[in-house]
Amino acid sequence: MASQGTEKALALLRRLPRVSLGNLKPNPGAVKSARRGRGIYGGKTHGAGSKGSGQRQNFMRLGFETGNTPFYLRFPYQNYYKGHHMRLSYAPLCMGKLQRMIDTSRLRTDVPVDITQLSATQLFSINPMEKMGGIMLKDEGIDHFQATLNLEVQWATEAVIASVERNGGTITVAYYDPISLQAALNPMAFFKRGVAIPRRMLPPQNLIDYYSDPKNRGYLADPTEVARERFVLAQKYGYELPDIRSSPNQEMLLERKDPRQIFYGLQPGWVVNLEDKVILKPTDPELLEHYAS
Amino acid sequence: MALYRWLGRRWTALGLARPYCQSVNAGIDETPEEEDLIEQKRNKSRLRAHHYNSIHHQLPENLSEDEEFAMSLRAQRKRYGEFGAASGINLAKLWPSKEELELEKEWEKVARPHSVQEMISIAKKAKEDEERAIQKRQEELMQKVAKLEGWKKEVRDRIMKQELEAQIAKEKKEKLIEEVRQILGFQIDPKDERFKEALLQKEKEEKKAKKEAKKLARQKRMIERLRQETYPSPTPVKDASGQSETGEGSSISPGSPIV
Numbered sequence: 001m002a003s004q005g006t007e008k009a010l011a012l013l014r015r016l017p018r019v020s021l022g023n024l025k026p027n028p029g030a031v032k033s034a035r036r037g038r039g040i041y042g043g044k045t046h047g048a049g050s051k052g053s054g055q056r057q058n059f060m061r062l063g064f065e066t067g068n069t070p071f072y073l074r075f076p077y078q079n080y081y082k083g084h085h086m087r088l089s090y091a092p093l094c095m096g097k098l099q100r101m102i103d104t105s106r107l108r109t110d111v112p113v114d115i116t117q118l119s120a121t122q123l124f125s126i127n128p129m130e131k132m133g134g135i136m137l138k139d140e141g142i143d144h145f146q147a148t149l150n151l152e153v154q155w156a157t158e159a160v161i162a163s164v165e166r167n168g169g170t171i172t173v174a175y176y177d178p179i180s181l182q183a184a185l186n187p188m189a190f191f192k193r194g195v196a197i198p199r200r201m202l203p204p205q206n207l208i209d210y211y212s213d214p215k216n217r218g219y220l221a222d223p224t225e226v227a228r229e230r231f232v233l234a235q236k237y238g239y240e241l242p243d244i245r246s247s248p249n250q251e252m253l254l255e256r257k258d259p260r261q262i263f264y265g266l267q268p269g270w271v272v273n274l275e276d277k278v279i280l281k282p283t284d285p286e287l288l289e290h291y292a293s
Numbered sequence: 294m295a296l297y298r299w300l301g302r303r304w305t306a307l308g309l310a311r312p313y314c315q316s317v318n319a320g321i322d323e324t325p326e327e328e329d330l331i332e333q334k335r336n337k338s339r340l341r342a343h344h345y346n347s348i349h350h351q352l353p354e355n356l357s358e359d360e361e362f363a364m365s366l367r368a369q370r371k372r373y374g375e376f377g378a379a380s381g382i383n384l385a386k387l388w389p390s391k392e393e394l395e396l397e398k399e400w401e402k403v404a405r406p407h408s409v410q411e412m413i414s415i416a417k418k419a420k421e422d423e424e425r426a427i428q429k430r431q432e433e434l435m436q437k438v439a440k441l442e443g444w445k446k447e448v449r450d451r452i453m454k455q456e457l458e459a460q461i462a463k464e465k466k467e468k469l470i471e472e473v474r475q476i477l478g479f480q481i482d483p484k485d486e487r488f489k490e491a492l493l494q495k496e497k498e499e500k501k502a503k504k505e506a507k508k509l510a511r512q513k514r515m516i517e518r519l520r521q522e523t524y525p526s527p528t529p530v531k532d533a534s535g536q537s538e539t540g541e542g543s544s545i546s547p548g549s550p551i552v
Contacts, residue, residue, distance in 0.1 A: 193367075194374030196388050202405050208412040209420070220409060259409075271387045275377030282388050290394060 086206070088133035090155050091124045095163060096141025102149070112255050112264060114152040115176065119185045126185060128178035150253045152219075155210075161217055162233050168242035170253050174219040175211050177201035180262050187263060191272045196282070199260045199268040199291060219259060267291070355381040366390070469495050 002010075005027070016023055037047045048055040063070045101107040106121050115134050118124065126132050134154030142163035151164055151171045164171040176184055180200040183190040203211045203220075211218040214225035234241035244253050260268055269291030271280040282288060338345060346353050356364060356372075366386055373382040389397060407415065473491045 192371070192374040194370035194372070194382075194387055201401070202409060202412070204405075205407075205412055205415065208409070209416045212409075212413050212416075220413075269388075271384075273374065273377050275375065275379075278377075280384060280387065284388070286394070287388055290398070 085131070088131055088207075090133050090136035091126050092138050093118070093124070093135050093153070094138040094140040095145040095160060097123075098137070099141060099145050099147060102147045109147055109149040110249070110252065112150040112152065112252060114174075114257070114264070115154070115181070115184050116187060116263065118153075126181070128181040128185075132181075134176055134181060148247075148249075148253075150255060152257070156216065158215070158233070159237075162237040162239070165230055165233065165241070166237070166239045168244060168247060168253075170217075170244065172217050172219050172256065173211060174257065174259075175200075175203035175207060176262070184262050188274065191274050194271065194273070196271050196291075197262060197266055197268050199293075200262050202259070219257070350375075352376045352379055469499070 012024075013019065037043065045055065048057075053059055060066070063072045065071070098107070101121055101123070102109055106123070107113065107117060111117065115126075118135055119126065124135065126134060136155035137151075137153050137157070137160040139157060139159045142159050145163045146167055148168045149164075151169060152174055153171070154173060154175065156171060156173050161171050177200060179198060183198070202208070208220070210216055212220040214221040214229045217226055217229075231241060244250055247253065255264065257264060262268070266272065266279075267281075269282050269287060272278075273280070282291070336345070340348070343353065345351070356369070361369070369382050370387055372380045373384075373387060469492055470488075473488060473495055477488065477491055
């Protein structure tokens with residue numbers, strides 16, 4: 001026989017037309033009142049105990065160990081965290097979630113899907129100031145992934161690449177430096193600042209290896225080598241490599257950004273104004289040279 | 294002029310002079326027109342001017358020269374970003390100035406001193422160096438592992454030898470002590486002075502006996518050799534360079550080693 005709690009829950013489900021926060025309440029004892037005790041049983045010490053620092057409201061600070069060097073001060077460094085300030089972290093996105101987003105029309109696949117499109121779903125919190133590099137794709141759900149799309153993320157593994165290419169899509173991994181990433185995550189806010197679109201910086205030395213490797217479909221890799229790796233991967237995972245050139249949205253699938261470009265269709269150096277709906281391009285030769293380099 | 298405008302804004306904020314104004318280009322020393330008055334009366338929001346402008350996304354008055362001078366580039370660019378050409382900001386300000394451009398270039402030079410190709414080659418070289426170092430270490434290890442059994446055996450032999458020597462010495466000592474005890478009796482402590490003297494004497498005697506034995510053995514060997522000379526054996530005897538100790542006069546002495 002089920003417990004009392006389960007019975008009550010089932011009775012609720014039968015009775016209520018819909019279950020929401022408006023007609024549910026927490027279990028008794030789950031929520032403790034923050035108010036100080038008054039009156040008959042909350043009286044006398046009013047929840048403060050007797051004598052001591054507790055009653056006299058003279059609490060020791062968090063971590064204080066009555067004088068000896070506290071745990072949080074004992075270790076000036078830990079080798080596990082060496083260089084952690086120079087390492088990037090990425091917001092995980094598993095393939096199952098990606099498929100769900102596409103199926104529920106939260107993400108459109110008729111345009112190239114990059115960090116801007118993914119950020120527009122408002123399902124990710126990526127903070128470049130917290131040393132986050134962007135989005136990484138995870139292996140879970142690769143077996144059920146069925147969408148065809150032009151994907152650009154910041155980190156992807158072999159299995160993920162295989163699952164995307166098997167369905168006739170393309171995938172690229174690209175690096176965005178913090179300023180470019182901030183612009184890409186929220187283009188509207190960026191345009192409201194009234195500044196020229198900056199050039200995207202190259203990856204730092206420790207990441208150049210990853211982004212120039214055709215196996216990872218790096219955006220700095222040689223396209224011919226990437227094509228070869230596509231074929232090799234298809235052989236490895238045992239699927240027939242679909243022909244992208246014969247597909248209807250061939251153009252969209254093959255659209256790629258320049259390594260210095262942040263937005264599709266916009267060059268560095270342009271100023272976009274949302275109020276007047278204009279794009280301003282610089283004419284000064286020095287600026288042109290700088291933005292074209 | 295600018296001062297009055299500033300003062301007007303202050304009074305407006307404080308709610309003293311025309312608190313509910315929302316006109317775009319009205320100066321406080323101009324008499325308000327019919328339409329403006331009507332507009333003011335329509336506005337019942339009781340909001341401050343800047344709040345009203347903010348909510349209705351309206352441009353406050355365009356910047357005066359002094360304000361332009363004082364307002365930061367960043368703020369002016371933001372103004373343009375919000376309101377477009379109507380903000381009256383000079384479009385040239387939107388791109389980096391000469392100083393800003395220099396700073397950007399310097400930043401990039403320091404942060405990314407190498408080009409893409411250079412970075413890739415550096416990474417490749419570093420990888421290769423690592424591989425080479427690993428290979429070298431592996432080879433060294435292989436060589437050492439080959440010698441490992443030999444080293445183990447050496448260690449074991451050394452230990453065994455040490456143990457054996459210790460045992461032999463101990464046995465000898467015990468024997469001497471026993472012999473001395475035989476002579477002096479069992480009551481006397483080995484550490485006693487007399488015992489020690491007796492022990493020393495015993496050892497001396499032992500050494501002497503040994504020497505004598507050695508001498509004898511050598512003499513015996515000599516005799517054997519001479520006998521071999523007189524009655525030669527099938528195997529030929531080599532010519533020797535050393536002289537015989539006992540001086541037995543033979544010029545022919547074999548070259549067998551003296552133990």
